[in-house]
Amino acid sequence: MSDDSSSRIVAGLRDWVDAAPPGxxxxxxxxxxxxxxxxxxxxxxxxxxLTSQGTVETRPGVGTFVRTVRVARPNDHEWQTAALGSVRxxxxxxxxxxxxxxxxxxALHSGYPDRGLLPExxxxxxxxxxxxxxxxxxxxxxxxxxxxxxxxxxELGSTTPSGxxxxxxSDVVIxxxxxxxxxxxxxxxxxxxxxxxxxxxxxxxxxxxxxxxxVEIVPVPSGVHGPDPDDVARAFARTGARAFYVQPNFANxxxxxxxxALIDQVLETARRHGAFVVEDDWAHDFxxxxxxxPMAARSDTGHVIYLRSLTKSVSPAVRIAGLVVRGPAxxxxxxxxxxVSMYVSxxxxxxxxxxxxxxAWRTYRRGLxxxxxxxxxxxxxxxxxxxxxxxxxxVPRGGLHLWVRLPDAIDLAVFARDCEAAGVVxxxxxxxxxxxxxxxxxxxxxxxxxxxxxxxAARIIGETxxxxxx
Numbered sequence: 001m002s003d004d005s006s007s008r009i010v011a012g013l014r015d016w017v018d019a020a021p022p023g024x025x026x027x028x029x030x031x032x033x034x035x036x037x038x039x040x041x042x043x044x045x046x047x048x049x050l051t052s053q054g055t056v057e058t059r060p061g062v063g064t065f066v067r068t069v070r071v072a073r074p075n076d077h078e079w080q081t082a083a084l085g086s087v088r089x090x091x092x093x094x095x096x097x098x099x100x101x102x103x104x105x106x107a108l109h110s111g112y113p114d115r116g117l118l119p120e121x122x123x124x125x126x127x128x129x130x131x132x133x134x135x136x137x138x139x140x141x142x143x144x145x146x147x148x149x150x151x152x153x154x155e156l157g158s159t160t161p162s163g164x165x166x167x168x169x170s171d172v173v174i175x176x177x178x179x180x181x182x183x184x185x186x187x188x189x190x191x192x193x194x195x196x197x198x199x200x201x202x203x204x205x206x207x208x209x210x211x212x213x214x215v216e217i218v219p220v221p222s223g224v225h226g227p228d229p230d231d232v233a234r235a236f237a238r239t240g241a242r243a244f245y246v247q248p249n250f251a252n253x254x255x256x257x258x259x260x261a262l263i264d265q266v267l268e269t270a271r272r273h274g275a276f277v278v279e280d281d282w283a284h285d286f287x288x289x290x291x292x293x294p295m296a297a298r299s300d301t302g303h304v305i306y307l308r309s310l311t312k313s314v315s316p317a318v319r320i321a322g323l324v325v326r327g328p329a330x331x332x333x334x335x336x337x338x339x340v341s342m343y344v345s346x347x348x349x350x351x352x353x354x355x356x357x358x359x360a361w362r363t364y365r366r367g368l369x370x371x372x373x374x375x376x377x378x379x380x381x382x383x384x385x386x387x388x389x390x391x392x393x394x395v396p397r398g399g400l401h402l403w404v405r406l407p408d409a410i411d412l413a414v415f416a417r418d419c420e421a422a423g424v425v426x427x428x429x430x431x432x433x434x435x436x437x438x439x440x441x442x443x444x445x446x447x448x449x450x451x452x453x454x455x456x457a458a459r460i461i462g463e464t465x466x467x468x469x470x
Contacts, residue, residue, distance in 0.1 A: 005038045009046035012036065017055055017066050026056060026064040095204045096427045105420065106450065106457040109427040111252070112312055113400060113447040117371055119355060119364045123315045126354035127347075135346035142343050143334055144174025144322070148353045152322030156306060159293050165300040167324050173334050176344045177319035178282060178309040182209040185305060188336040189276055189329060190215045190243050197235050197244035199227055201432035201441070203252045203280065206245050219435045220244075222251070224394040226258035229265040236273040243276045249292035250283035253432045253443040254403045255396025263295050270303045276329070278305045283399045285313035285365055288373045290397040302327035310352050312400075320344070320352040372400070372447060379446040382455040387462035400447040403429070406440040410468050416442070418467070424460045
């Protein structure tokens with residue numbers, strides 16, 4: 001009854017406002033109560049509705065008035081043209097993987113796992129304890145909380161074979177996520193205008209970080225088994241590059257994994273050229289049928305700069321990454337990091353450390369392996385049934401994605417748009433190539449929400465494919 005009365009009052013006052021001049025004062029609440037035979041609460045609710053719609057404005061202690069009409073005019077921002085100058089670097093557009101989508105579509109584009117796959121109870125409890133501790137009020141050291149540094153060092157050291165010195169906690173620098181670590185590393189190690197070798201395709205965020213820093217990206221072709229070591233050697237020799245960004249385990253987007261022999265060959269090439277290898281171990285916690293052994297575990301000479309992030313496996317709200325770097329390079333990277341952010345939130349560091357040191361963390365990771373395997377196999381099976389024209393080079397042994405090739409004649413942008421119009425959002429593969437794409441690919445996330453919809457998604461993808469030439 002109150003809702004009906006409120007709507008009746010809103011309609012009546014809107015007619016009154018339309019006939020009144022701007023700035024006119026509305027009748028008092030007492031007058032409106034008597035006019036509409038409603039309670040003061042109902043009248044106030046109607047006035048709040050009109051205020052939220054921008055029809056009237058309330059002046060405390062004075063009354064409610066018809067809002068003064070403000071003539072719209074274009075904003076004059078031309079002065080910024082001279083202030084900003086010409087564009088220095090061509091920045092890639094925001095990735096499809098970061099898009100938010102309506103609830104009524106099947107989202108296969110994201111780069112993050114579904115919330116249901118995260119250790120939510122561990123994270124919530126960790127934040128409560130972190131808020132009660134000293135981290136909530138103390139400034140942490142610039143390189144990170146010592147206990148968190150020690151955890152990252154121990155994790156890498158646990159995979160180090162005999163004869164290779166494990167990293168020390170003092171070799172670790174904590175960053176607010178891998179994106180910040182990549183930008184800082186590229187800037188400190190390569191520098192503006194310097195050449196940086198990159199697998200192609202590779203993580204779009206690394207391409208973005210390189211563009212932001214202004215380095216010259218040198219693409220090295222790579223696939224599900226990694227790059228050709230001869231191509232790597234030639235690229236180093238031709239460009240004089242001093243760094244190579246790689247993902248040897250469960251690469252994003254291909255899901256590829258390097259063999260131990262390839263790792264040794266690339267390490268030897270880097271040593272011979274006096275260069276760094278920046279290893280991004282983004283999917284360390286997402287092994288399915290294989291447990292990744294980082295490249296950095298096989299080298300203690302300081303040639304490998306090792307990056308491991310906890311953002312995807314712990315929580316998107318916990319943007320914490322550890323960078324293991326030995327020798328003078330660490331001091332240079334830490335100096336750059338201090339200039340950008342001084343230090344990383346102690347609360348986030350304490351929460352991350354709390355989660356990964358709980359006994360339940362390893363239980364969670366074992367369960368995650370089985371859930372990822374089931375989702376991966378469900379999506380692969382659905383694609384084989386409904387979209388047999390798609391080509392999958394290899395079943396990934398870890399990670400979160402399938403890297404699928406479409407027929408060569410497909411217009412990828414049109415295909416992705418038509419899929420979305422039919423209710424499925426896919427990530428066009430062009431975003432993962434630092435140069436021209438090697439073909440039309442899409443990346444599909446099998447760790448997203450609602451895996452029961454994967455067969456429907458595959459059917460829509462297959463039907464959309466059938467309507468396109470090629």
